[in-house]
Amino acid sequence: MEKLQAGELTLTWLTGGVTNMDGGAMFGVVPKPLWSKKYASNDKNQIELRTDPIFFQLDGKNILIESGIGNSRLTEKQMRNYGVNEESKVEEGLAELGVTPADIDMILMTHMHFDHALGLTKVEGDNLVPAFPNAVIYTSETEWEEMRHPNIRSRNTYWKENWEAIAHQVQTYKEEIEPVTGVKMIHTGGHSNGHSIITIEQGGEWLIHMADLMPTHAHQNALWVLAYDDYPMDSIAAKQKWLPEAMKRKAWFFFYHDAVYRAVKWNEQGEIIESVKREKAAVQS
Template sequence: MERLKLQNVTLTWLDGGVTHLDGGAMFGVVPKALWSRKYKVNENNQIELRTDPILIQADGVNYLMETGIGSGKLDERQKRNFGVTAESRLLESLDELGIVPGEIDFVLMTHMHFDHACGLTERVDGEYQSVFPNARIITSDVEWAEIREPNIRSQNTYWKENWEEISGQVETFTGEWSHGPIRMVHTGGHSDGHSILIVEDVEDTVIHMADLMPTHAHMNPLWVLAYDDYPMDSIAAKEKWMKYGKEKQVWFTFYHDAVYRAFKLDQDGKIGESIERQL
């Protein structure tokens, strides 16, 4: 497991499963001739996308950011459509670190699309139950409202089996939420309730752009997903936070990227210091 160790905070990438989605959908109006130079594509025009949660440990608190695609949640048709080649090993990853699900204090959800939220619940004896029963589950109030009443576009990605059984654990915020070294900031864009996450530890800063910048190939503010519900909001948020990140020399971290776990950008906007995913 790859780690990013700051002075008082440690980030560890866990195994949340693997999907392969259409490259055209992941890069929107950007021509394949351009995006395929920056991210590997297979013969079916699909790109590999990890769904790997990040365990953030600080001051004795266990924060889990996102929860992977789950295990046993997807049927064969869904696995085929979403190009799933490996389901989640999230609990096994935690076990390797000596952590049981009951020891997760917070689950931080940047948004609750199925590929981020399937790991919140599991089926036991035919019924769904919370995987992290003692955790406070944090997401924006806008996101929580939509997952419970999705519209005609979002109903395919907001699944009731991912939220009904954990509704009593959910705590929502308006605009911004903070705890310890962590802030969540509502940005909109990818979904109306989408948020990013910021970790500040002495002189180090981490920004997790979530699905505003799902891979290193999405650094250009104009390269937004066809999946984005509000692309102009995505562009505005990317411009703001990419500029901030470059100026402050922050670490950018990733949930979906198949190549990088984290990197910093130099003053020319090129990838500098980095942590690559170990194959």
């Protein structure tokens, strides 16, 4: 498990599973000859996208960012369509840290698309039950509303199976919340209408999780947004707002989906000056 140390804070990446999604969809209107220089694809034009939750402890709380894709939550057809060849080992990873799922106090959900929310529940007999029964699950009010009442487009990713069992655990916010000192969830919209980013200030370091506004390091360009984004101009605006400030402050950008890097620091010219690489990372061209 890779770790990032920032002051007294330690971020640890768990194994939440993997998807392999169409590279064209993940880079939108960007031509393949451009994006393929920055991120590898397979012979099906799919790119590897981790779904690895980030664990940390702060103020006596055990906290997760995102939840992975769980186990036995997808049909064979879904696993094939989403390129899933590895499911979650979150529980095993927590055990290595001396933590159980029941010990998790908070889960910070940037949004509730299936590849982020499947791991919130687990199969028990014929039922789905909370995977982290004592956790408060934070997501934006807008995201939670659409999760429960998806539109014709979003119903393909907001599934009732992913919210019904955990509804009593959810706490929402309008534009911003600080669930624990120094950690903020900030509503941006863009990828989804309720999408949020997460910032962490700790020990003189600033960390930022752009979530699916910038799912990989290869999406650094403000104009490189996903075909999956419901509101691409909002995605672009959020990246134009947050990236220059974070680069100026030499912030750590950390990722849930990136198969190459867990975290990077860029200078103001967009050059990587520090990084935490994922073990057995996908080969970069």
